[in-house]
Amino acid sequence: MTHPRPVSDWETDFDVLDPDYVADPFAIWDTLRRRCPMAHTDRRGSTWLPTRYQDVVDLAHDVEHFSSTQILVIPFDGQAPDEPVLEYGTPPISADPPLHTWTRRLLLPWFSHRRVEGYEAMTRALCAGLIEGFADRGGADAAGDYAQQIPVRVIAAILGVPSSLSETFTEWVRDALEFADDPERRRRGMDGLVQFFVAEVERRAADPGDDLLSELLHSEVDGAPVEKGVVLGVAALVLIAGVDTTWSAIGSSLWHLATHPDDRRRLVDHPEAIPVAVEELLRAYSPVTMARVVTEDLEFRGCPMRAGDKVLMNFPAANRDPEMFDDADTVVLDRALNRHVAFGSGIHRCAGSNLARMELRVALEEWLTRLPDFGLAEGGEVTWAGGQVRGPRSLPVVFP
Numbered sequence: 144m145t146h147p148r149p150v151s152d153w154e155t156d157f158d159v160l161d162p163d164y165v166a167d168p169f170a171i172w173d174t175l176r177r178r179c180p181m182a183h184t185d186r187r188g189s190t191w192l193p194t195r196y197q198d199v200v201d202l203a204h205d206v207e208h209f210s211s212t213q214i215l216v217i218p219f220d221g222q223a224p225d226e227p228v229l230e231y232g233t234p235p236i237s238a239d240p241p242l243h244t245w246t247r248r249l250l251l252p253w254f255s256h257r258r259v260e261g262y263e264a265m266t267r268a269l270c271a272g273l274i275e276g277f278a279d280r281g282g283a284d285a286a287g288d289y290a291q292q293i294p295v296r297v298i299a300a301i302l303g304v305p306s307s308l309s310e311t312f313t314e315w316v317r318d319a320l321e322f323a324d325d326p327e328r329r330r331r332g333m334d335g336l337v338q339f340f341v342a343e344v345e346r347r348a349a350d351p352g353d354d355l356l357s358e359l360l361h362s363e364v365d366g367a368p369v370e371k372g373v374v375l376g377v378a379a380l381v382l383i384a385g386v387d388t389t390w391s392a393i394g395s396s397l398w399h400l401a402t403h404p405d406d407r408r409r410l411v412d413h414p415e416a417i418p419v420a421v422e423e424l425l426r427a428y429s430p431v432t433m434a435r436v437v438t439e440d441l442e443f444r445g446c447p448m449r450a451g452d453k454v455l456m457n458f459p460a461a462n463r464d465p466e467m468f469d470d471a472d473t474v475v476l477d478r479a480l481n482r483h484v485a486f487g488s489g490i491h492r493c494a495g496s497n498l499a500r501m502e503l504r505v506a507l508e509e510w511l512t513r514l515p516d517f518g519l520a521e522g523g524e525v526t527w528a529g530g531q532v533r534g535p536r537s538l539p540v541v542f543p
């Protein structure tokens with residue numbers, strides 16, 4: 144991992160991998176929002192950082208000028224290594240219409256309310272089993288031993304791939320997203336993922352099962368079968384999009400409850416309040432930042448943008464904008480008006496949000512029922528990952 148040069152001016156030279164930003168970006172956003180709501184940097188190419196809710200939403204809706212064909216927050220520094228070929232990228236997230244439109248339509252039914260209800264019992268049993276594994280130890284790493292273990296197994300079941308490979312999947316996704324500043328690791332992660340799915344696609348083409356991969360392979364669009372290259376990209380996306388994101392949201396929520404005993408007790412005493420609290424925790428600790436690429440020279444909010452510039456879709460900062468949310472930097476578990484954009488906005492709005500919400504709710508319900516009394520371990524080090532997805536990677540907690 145490279146160590147970025149320290150930032151002295153957040154308005155003109157920001158760096159989302161700066162350790163201060165990763166650990167605590169909230170005060171930085173507050174200052175930028177007041178003084179320079181569209182910050183800029185030339186680190187890793189010319190890039191803009193919006194911090195206001197309305198600006199982020201407007202950017203997300205203008206798909207003509209802000210394309211999704213470059214969505215990585217951390218591009219390769221300098222020469223890109225030979226990346227494995229994903230001919231169509233990872234649609235729908237990396238595509239503009241029309242590829243976006245029909246690939247999204249293929250995916251949505253798998254994450255409908257009805258389908259997601261069908262995954263709940265499995266998720267609950269998984270959470271309960273994980274907690275049983277460490278409950279009598281008096282302490283655990285709530286990120287590594289718990290949060291990290293949940294989404295990858297649920298996604299593996301949906302994709303119809305063995306959950307015994309969960310650790311490997313997790314490594315690949317972390318290499319691709321979390322350690323994206325390290326070209327070797329990113330290549331290793333993407334290579335692993337792509338090669339695995341190439342083999343799986345061939346296997347399902349010959350021997351279909353009752354899973355997302357098989358169904359995609361045997362779907363038709365406008366009378367023609369979906370190309371294998373598209374299926375490959377969609378499958379890789381489902382794994383990448385469904386793992387780090389949700390695990391980070393579960394981890395941040397547990398961090399909040401470990402550090403805010405009043406909120407923890409409230410949810411223990413009133414578990415029926417958890418679904419509304421989940422929305423507030425998603426707002427306050429939104430894990431996902433995306434990127435767009437500017438398609439032609441233009442001006443946005445007075446900023447001269449050039450074709451090829453990147454814009455970071457700062458959904459996490461939008462969700463802390465006091466123009467939109469009263470007392471935005473405070474977690475109000477029963478916040479009534481909460482139009483947060485943790486799942487994005489516009490045509491790319493998260494296709495897996497029903498699943499993510501269910502996993503987050505069930506993970507909290509099971510934890511709070513079984514380990515109602517917990518807090519941070521004294522002397523234990525909490526570490527955070529940042530960049531594209533922000534969340535705790537080590538979260539030592541104790542419970543009596």
Ligand code: HEM
Binds near residue numbers: 211247254388429498
């Ligand atoms: C708390 C967890 C999650 C968060 C915060 C989250 C956030 C997001 C965001 C912000 C976007 C918009 C991307 C953009 O505008 O470029 C997105 C898109 C997407 N997410 Fe999620 N996500 C989560 C979980 C999941 C899960 C569990 C899945 C299921 C596999 C998933 C699948 C997708 C897909 C397929 C897209 C692309 C949709 C499109 O481009 O039309 N996400 N997500």
